[in-house]
Every structure is written in C-alpha cells, then in structure tokens.
Amino acid sequence: MESVLRAAAPSALAVLVRRIGDFDSSEDALQEALIAAAAQWPSEGVPGHPRAWLVAVAHRRHVDAVRSAIARRTREERDAVLEPIDAEGGTVVSARDDSLALFVLCCHPALSRASQLALTLRAVGGLTTAEVARGLLVPESTVAQRISRAKQRIRAAGARFRRPEDAELPERTAAVRQVLHLMFTEGHTASSGDVLARPDLSAEAIRLTRMLRDATPPAASWAAETDGLLALMLLTEARRPARLRGSGPEELPELVPLDEQDRTLWRRDLIDEGVALVEHALATGEPGPFQLQAAIAAVHAEAPSTDRTDWVEVLALYDLLRVVGPGPMVELGRVVAVAMVHGPDRALRDLESVALEPALAGHFRVHAVRGHLLALVDRPDEARAEFGIAARTALNATERRYLEGKARG
Numbered sequence: 001m002e003s004v005l006r007a008a009a010p011s012a013l014a015v016l017v018r019r020i021g022d023f024d025s026s027e028d029a030l031q032e033a034l035i036a037a038a039a040q041w042p043s044e045g046v047p048g049h050p051r052a053w054l055v056a057v058a059h060r061r062h063v064d065a066v067r068s069a070i071a072r073r074t075r076e077e078r079d080a081v082l083e084p085i086d087a088e089g090g091t092v093v094s095a096r097d098d099s100l101a102l103f104v105l106c107c108h109p110a111l112s113r114a115s116q117l118a119l120t121l122r123a124v125g126g127l128t129t130a131e132v133a134r135g136l137l138v139p140e141s142t143v144a145q146r147i148s149r150a151k152q153r154i155r156a157a158g159a160r161f162r163r164p165e166d167a168e169l170p171e172r173t174a175a176v177r178q179v180l181h182l183m184f185t186e187g188h189t190a191s192s193g194d195v196l197a198r199p200d201l202s203a204e205a206i207r208l209t210r211m212l213r214d215a216t217p218p219a220a221s222w223a224a225e226t227d228g229l230l231a232l233m234l235l236t237e238a239r240r241p242a243r244l245r246g247s248g249p250e251e252l253p254e255l256v257p258l259d260e261q262d263r264t265l266w267r268r269d270l271i272d273e274g275v276a277l278v279e280h281a282l283a284t285g286e287p288g289p290f291q292l293q294a295a296i297a298a299v300h301a302e303a304p305s306t307d308r309t310d311w312v313e314v315l316a317l318y319d320l321l322r323v324v325g326p327g328p329m330v331e332l333g334r335v336v337a338v339a340m341v342h343g344p345d346r347a348l349r350d351l352e353s354v355a356l357e358p359a360l361a362g363h364f365r366v367h368a369v370r371g372h373l374l375a376l377v378d379r380p381d382e383a384r385a386e387f388g389i390a391a392r393t394a395l396n397a398t399e400r401r402y403l404e405g406k407a408r409g
Helices: 002-020 023-044 050-069 099-106 113-123 129-136 140-157 166-188 199-215 223-237 268-282 289-302 311-324 328-342 344-354 364-376 380-393 397-408
Strands: none
Touching (some): 002 050, 023 050, 099 113, 099 166, 099 199, 113 140, 113 166, 129 140, 129 166, 166 199, 166 223, 199 223, 223 268, 223 289, 268 289, 289 311, 328 344, 328 364, 344 364, 364 397, 380 397
16 A cells, blocks of 8 residues: 555645645645545555555645634635546546656756755655655755755745746756656665665656656756766666566575676667767767766677776776766765776776765675775785775665675675
8 A cells, every 4th residue: 555655645646736736735735645645545545546646635624724724715725626427436636747747847846956856866766765865965954954945945936736837847847857866866766765676766757757758848957967867777677677686586686786687688678779879969068077977888788798897988988978967876876986997906096985985884785896806916814904994884775785795895
C-alpha cells in the first residue's frame, strides 16, 4: 500500500493544483486524503484507481474547508467539477498530465535555486527530506528550512498554475533540469535502503525529461542542454541490466562495478539514442554541464572495456566540466580519470585536496575512491581500512555489502 501511495501522490497533487489553483491548499488536501487512505485501504482494499481516489477525496476535503471558512463564496463552481464515473464506479481522472507543469510552478523565480530544488524534489519528485538532503549534499535540517521558506515565498508571490512568461523559461527550465537529474540519480542508485535502485523513479525522470524536450522549441538557447540531460539519463540507464549479479530468490544481489560489468548486457537501443542526442547537442554551440556529463558517459558506453576506454578524452571532458559546471562529485569523478591517465599516486595527491570540500566531509564515496587508489599502489592494509570506513558510512545496503567485501580483501 505504501508503494502505491508513493507512486500516486505526485500526479494526484498535479491534478489538484490545476483544479484548485493554489499549491498550499492542494498539498494540505492531499495530506488529508493520504491519511484517509492509510485508515481505510487496509480494511476496504486498495481501489482500482488509487490516484483518482486520492484526487476525489482530497478535492472533497478542500471544498469542505472552503465552505467552512468562506461560506459566502461558491468555490464549488470552479473547483468541484469531477470527471465521469467509470464502469467500476471509480472517478476517472483526466488523461491530461500536469506533472511537468507542476515542476515548473515549484521552480518559481521568487525562490532561490536551492529552495526551488528542495521544494520540487520533496513535494513533486516524491523524495523524502533525507533523500533530498543527500542528493544536494547538505544537512537534512537545511533542506527542511528551505522547503518551509519556499512555501511561504510561493504563497506570498501568489504563484498560480500557469505557463510562465517567455522571459522566465530559460531559468525555470534550468531548475527543472536539475530537479529531474537529481530524481534520476536517486532512482539509479538509491541513497539509502535495501535495494540498489528504484527503477520506477528513474523511469519517471526519463519520461518527464522527454516531455520537457518535446515542450522546448528546438531553436531555443536552452534546448541543447535538455538534450544533454536526456542523453545522460539514457546512457546511464543503459548499464542497469549489468549492475547486479546473484539476484535469485536465495541470494542477496551483488553490486558489479563498471570495470567488471558484462557490456553485452548493456542496452544498445538506449546507447544509440543517447549518443545521437549528445552529438547533436554538442554541435549546436558551447556545451553545458549535462552535455559534458553525457559526453563522458558516451565515451564509456562506446568502449569495449575499461582498459580500452579513451581516458585521455574522459579527463579532458572532466577538465572542461569543472569549469562549466563545477561541483564536489565532478572533482571526485575527475580523480578516477587522473588515476587512469597519470597514475594512482598522482590521483591520491589530488584526492586529498578534493576531500577538503565541506560537502564531501565524511562521505563514503571519498573513502571508497581512496581505497581503490591505495589498492592500485599495492597498499592493501590501508585500502581495506578505507573500504571499511566507506562500508560503515554507506546507507545503501547493496553498496555496503560490496564495500564490506572489499574491506575483507
């Protein structure tokens, strides 16, 4: 039941915002509907149309609240129009998909970029506050404060569910791209929990990115970066069939690192589409961060093995990326490329300065990379110690088991 509610809630919220026209009221009504579902569904069963049930209940709660608070107004004429009843007696929600429009609404220009990302990922992307915090590399309390302030700002700005002005589109689209990328990243490798990935979340991020691309005029200055984001997602998703082994009923799934993956399992259709997208995007002008990340992914996707990967090109792309779109994870990825081009000793020296980034303080991936580099320079005891620290701080069970295996040697 929990997974059904989690899947249905974001799209139900989108329908409610379109009908009601106010984000806070819609979210409050949906919360009441979720509470009602938690109370009723265990005994009555999950309805055939969970999203429609949530929309209908939430909408009724909203109408009741409006009647109580402002009896003289007839909000029902605008808000209480329900779709036809289907053969099973359930409300049929309109096929219109407002999910992307809701993302754009949450990325309102009255908010800072940090608040846009936090609010949209939590309210619409379906991520928990803790998952948002891990994705943004900030404390959970910071994310909670950003979300609270963002809701107040949107209410004060009178944000409505409408198409933004043309002048707002580049900035709003850039924010939506970041949100979709963080959604996909959490879906591809869950930051915590018992499973490595959440395919439903990464699939939804890809679907919405395709919608964003379809809604973007090809001649728009920001179109190439949307192509780059979609390419990055497809090239990354293509490797998913090879990321786990031993996932039978009696076995715990085992993480397979990139250099050990069976590349014949990679999805060629996604690779071909992703490569074509990034090649087209890079030909249109100055590359953006997502185009460069997609180009790195394309180099890996087209290489027959790790040893035959063009690491010089990968490093050159990282050097450009750290100028165009710098960030802690960019620096960490670059360290691995440095090791392949200039050797692990040089990479270890570079890692020490990268590890000083406040956002990476105590992050398990820093210890995992250091353990990998120490193993390459034949310092096995130190490598096992680093893998042990990484395992103790990793929150994803599949990654933790892999790191524990490396710590045992």
